[in-house]
Amino acid sequence: xxxxxxxxxxxxxxxxxxxxxFGQSFFLGLFNPSIRETLSIxxxxxxxxxxxxxxxxxxxxxxxxxxxxxxxxxxxxxxxVILLSISSxxxxxISSIIFLFFAIFLMRLSGQGLMSxxxxxxxSRYFEKSRGRALxxxxxxxxxxxxxxxxxxxxxxxxxxxxxxxxxxxxxxxLILPIIIFFTVKNIxxxxxxxxxxxxxxxxxxxxxxxxxxxxxxxxxIISFNMLAMPWIATGSFVYxxxxxSSKGWGPYVIAQSFMVYSVMSVITLFFxxxxxxxxxxxxxxxxxxxxxxFSAFVLFYFNSPISSFVFLGLIGISNGFANxxxxxxxxxxxxxxxxxxxxxxxxxxxxxxxxxATVVFPRPAVPVKSILGNSPLSTIFRNVFLREGGRIVSSIxxxxxxxxxxxxxxx
Numbered sequence: 001x002x003x004x005x006x007x008x009x010x011x012x013x014x015x016x017x018x019x020x021x022f023g024q025s026f027f028l029g030l031f032n033p034s035i036r037e038t039l040s041i042x043x044x045x046x047x048x049x050x051x052x053x054x055x056x057x058x059x060x061x062x063x064x065x066x067x068x069x070x071x072x073x074x075x076x077x078x079x080x081v082i083l084l085s086i087s088s089x090x091x092x093x094i095s096s097i098i099f100l101f102f103a104i105f106l107m108r109l110s111g112q113g114l115m116s117x118x119x120x121x122x123x124s125r126y127f128e129k130s131r132g133r134a135l136x137x138x139x140x141x142x143x144x145x146x147x148x149x150x151x152x153x154x155x156x157x158x159x160x161x162x163x164x165x166x167x168x169x170x171x172x173x174x175l176i177l178p179i180i181i182f183f184t185v186k187n188i189x190x191x192x193x194x195x196x197x198x199x200x201x202x203x204x205x206x207x208x209x210x211x212x213x214x215x216x217x218x219x220x221x222i223i224s225f226n227m228l229a230m231p232w233i234a235t236g237s238f239v240y241x242x243x244x245x246s247s248k249g250w251g252p253y254v255i256a257q258s259f260m261v262y263s264v265m266s267v268i269t270l271f272f273x274x275x276x277x278x279x280x281x282x283x284x285x286x287x288x289x290x291x292x293x294x295f296s297a298f299v300l301f302y303f304n305s306p307i308s309s310f311v312f313l314g315l316i317g318i319s320n321g322f323a324n325x326x327x328x329x330x331x332x333x334x335x336x337x338x339x340x341x342x343x344x345x346x347x348x349x350x351x352x353x354x355x356x357x358a359t360v361v362f363p364r365p366a367v368p369v370k371s372i373l374g375n376s377p378l379s380t381i382f383r384n385v386f387l388r389e390g391g392r393i394v395s396s397i398x399x400x401x402x403x404x405x406x407x408x409x410x411x412x
Contacts, residue, residue, distance in 0.1 A: 005188065006134070009126050012184035013138025016077070016119035019177060021145035022088060022169055023111015025238040025355060026259065028104070030153045033242050034162040039097060043243050049097060050239060053104035054356035058349040061113040065345025066211070068121055069338075073188060077118050077181045084110040085174040092166035108352060116142075117341075117348050120328040124344075125337045126188060129278070131329050136274025139324040140267060147263030150256040208336035211343055223330060224347060228354040229290045230323040233297070234316055235355035244300075254306045255313070262313035262320070269321025282330040289322040327351070 021027050028050075036046050068076050087106035094100050119138055127134040156165055214220050237244065241255045276285055296315035299308050331343050 006127075008184040009123065009188060010134055010137050012077075012180065013119040013123045013134070014141035015177070015180050015184075016115050016141065017139055018141035018145045019084065019173060020111050020115035020119070021142055021149055022084065022173075023107040023109075023113070023115065024142070024145075025112075025235040026146060026241075027149055027153070028107065029238045029241050030150060030157075030256075031162055032239065034157065035094060035100065038094070039100065041097065043240065045097075047239065049101050050104055051356045051358075053101050054108045054352055057105050057109035057113055058352035058356060060109055061117070061352060062345055062349040064109070064114065065117050065348060066342035068118065068341035068345075073118075073122055073185050074181055077185065078178065080110060080114045080118055081173060081177040081181065084115060084177075085170050087111070088166055088170035088173060092163040092170070094163075112355075113348060113352055117344060121341050121344050122185065122188075124328045124332040125340050131332060132277030132282075132325060133274040135277075135325045135328050136270040136321075139270055142324065143263045143266040143270060143321075146266065147260050150259040151253070154253060154256045208338040209334075209343070210339050211346060214335055214343055214346070219334070223286070223334075224350055226286055226290070227323065227327055227330075227347070228350060229293055230316075230319050231351045232354045232358045233293055234320060236358035237300075237313075237316065239358070248304055248306075248309070250306050250309060254309050258309040258313040261310045262317035265314045265317030266321040266324070269318050270325060273322050273325045277325060277329050282326050282333050285322060285326060286330070289326060290319055292316065292318040 032043075032046060036042070041049075083106070087103070087110045090099075091103040091107055094103050119141075120135065123134050123138050124131060153165070209217075245251070245255055273285060292315040296312050296319075299312045299315065303311075327347070328344065331347060332340055335343055
């Protein structure tokens with residue numbers, strides 16, 4: 001697995017997933033208080049703007065993301081890096097609600113959307129026999145960012161103005177990533193894929209689906225429904241992390257420190273899931289992916305100790321470790337790799353869409369059960385996470401069981 005070229009491709013994926021963190025909800029959420037103070041807006045207003053911008057980015061991603069199928073990876077990745085650098089600089093210049101909307105839109109499109117899309121599509125397309133392990137290794141980049149960034153940024157914000165942090169990020173991106181692209185993926189294509197003695201046998205069995213064909217396949221919608229629970233719940237928790245902290249009476253460093261547990265659990269799960277996927281297939285792991293999410297909701301609602309923050313994010317980290325790998329390997333297993341870019345652009349767009357809805361739904365009261373659960377802000381979050389997502393998670397477990405027993409139906 002780890003010959004010279006394989007290592008370079010994995011390194012490319014690792015670094016790109018790390019830098020995708022700048023557009024991820026856990027990172028942007030760290031600047032929520034500073035931005036709200038600057039613009040004098042409420043949690044709800046910030047959430048609405050965040051959701052609207054994220055929603056727009058999900059639509060654009062469908063069109064932009066498919067270009068990776070038609071373009072040299074070096075050229076495509078370079079465009080993405082330039083966009084991310086510009087977006088980061090514009091984020092530092094936020095001065096109005098309209099500017100905030102476009103800044104978040106660009107960060108979500110370039111960071112969460114295109115950086116992750118470029119990394120996972122390249123890895124999934126290049127690797128065959130060891131795809132699971134390669135994906136799990138590359139996604140360690142994001143896990144590493146989730147481990148170090150929250151505490152580091154919270155520390156920097158105590159003595160550096162938030163705008164200067166974003167200017168530094170913009171410069172860092174444009175100085176480092178072009179060099180990484182040139183030295184890692186300039187020589188790769190479908191013709192230079194990882195060699196496997198079973199490659200020809202696999203290619204003969206798996207149909208290479210186009211996106212138009214995928215949209216007509218009912219399995220795509222069921223599996224997508226399964227995969228949206230994780231980004232939905234995680235995004236709502238990350239964007240409103242300051243809201244949760246104030247509701248619980250935690251200090252400013254509690255959730256930032258808890259992200260370290262989240263990252264560690266993600267890494268541990270990534271390692272195991274990569275080997276398990278290569279051994280048993282992605283379909284058999286779908287049944288387990290979302291189980292920790294339901295327990296995380298219980299922990300958030302029933303416990304107030306700062307320790308519960310570590311348990312809460314640790315459980316989400318387990319599901320995240322599974323989701324990061326399964327979100328790429330499953331589609332490659334089922335629909336092939338020739339048109340994987342356009343397919344993943346679609347699934348990535350759905351994922352971004354679910355995160356947009358999360359930022360709108362989470363702060364909104366659930367009136368019918370309000371009298372039962374009370375009026376606290378935290379009860380609002382629990383109602384939306386648990387009651388609205390409980391059905392999604394249970395159904396995802398059922399769907400995972402169904403597809404794990406229908407393996408032959410995926411072979412064309």
